[in-house]
Amino acid sequence: MSATILIIEDSPEIRLSARFILEDHHFKVLEAENPFYAQELLDQGIEVDLLLLDMNFSRDTTSGEEGLSFLKYLQKQQLNLPVIAMTAWSSVDLAVTAMQQGAVDFIEKPWQNQRLISLIKQQLKLAELAKQNQKLNQQLQNNASPTFVYRSDVMTRLFNALGSVAQTDANILLTGENGTGKTQIAQWIHQQSQRHSHPFVAVNMGAIPENLFESEMFGHKKGAFTDAKEQRIGRFELADSGSLFLDEMANIPLSQQAKLLRVLEKNEFEMVGSSHTQQVDVRLICASNGDFSKLIDNELFRQDLYYRVNTLEFRVPALRERTDDIVPLAEHFIAQHCAKYQRPVLTLTDDAKHALRQYRWPGNVRELGHVMERAVLLSSTNQIAEANLNLQPTIHTQRLPLMTLAQAERTLIDLALERSQGNIPAAAKLLGLTKSSMYRRLEKYAIAHHKES
Known part of the structure; x- marks a missing residue:
């Protein structure tokens, strides 16, 4: 997409000359005859990628005061736009001051066309790199490669099936109980895909307040609403060219589902407070423990959205369905937590292994991890016995x-x-x-x- 350049210059002839040069190089051009008009454009939310700013206007011809005031305005508004300052006077002091006030470079008039274009392209590239850094800083997701421990036939079949589709861009829906490891499996799918070198962005849909849904997913411009103190990049943009993982998919409010469906159908969205349509390319992975058939029947979930997210659906088995994996997983967690807490590696007694296999694990793998962490911390010997596990009869083992x-x-x-x-x-x-x-x-x-x- 062509970058948009805003020329802030009081001379119509210079603006026209710059427009011809920029349009010849396929840039979009906006014009403002003074900083006040430029400020109005920016306050209206007009999308601009770079500013060419004349430093001197009608007030005087040499001080650069008006240009410097405009640079202060940009800083105050936290509009992180690259600015190339221009002046007809060769002034090193003014150039230094402009750079101190936020200008990224300086050019004298009359300019050499090739140098002007070279400066603009260079600063646009640097601005894009800065934006990528902002995306990385906003990503709280730990992309460390997940470790899977399994011996059971049911998990072997699951990973064989996932491996055959991971390298495609097909949308995947993971279903199953809470704590079965759906988030880690989503990470694994991403890492096996052709998008593995791009972001993996995870969102817990059940934790997003309904009034912040659009801001969280699509981002917002500064000042778009009362608490929008600065611009925020949304999850779709963060995941561009990578994978977007939507956990607790069934918890999306019905009122917001149409907005999500539009992005998935057209691959485009607008930030809150902006009229600029952005294109996005993401591979969607969703997870839920909800019953979509009942939700659709009760008109709590859109059927067209369900069809859009479940191109391929895989059920992740509960831990009680993979008893062959329980002890190996427990030993994996023991080694992990012994290393974390700098304890010597502990072993499980036979009665502990039996108890682990007999327990129903309502919290699944997540609960097993917590149980083993507690056992490692409370153990006073080099073994973990059944008594150290503190397993209580679960509601799943009692008939109501x-x-x-x-x-x-x-x-x-x-x-x-x-x-x-x-x-x-x-x-x-x-x-x-x-x-x-x-x-x-x-x-x-x-x-x-x-x-x-």
């Missing part, structure tokens, strides 16, 4: 009597709170709920709650 759904839900909530010792986030994880969903149910059944973490 026949009761209404509301009664069953209340019973399960009470059991989860008892198991987590009143820790609400932990109880929510055991039930496969978000923290906000858990609080709604506590209010629904008038269950007193105190512990927040």
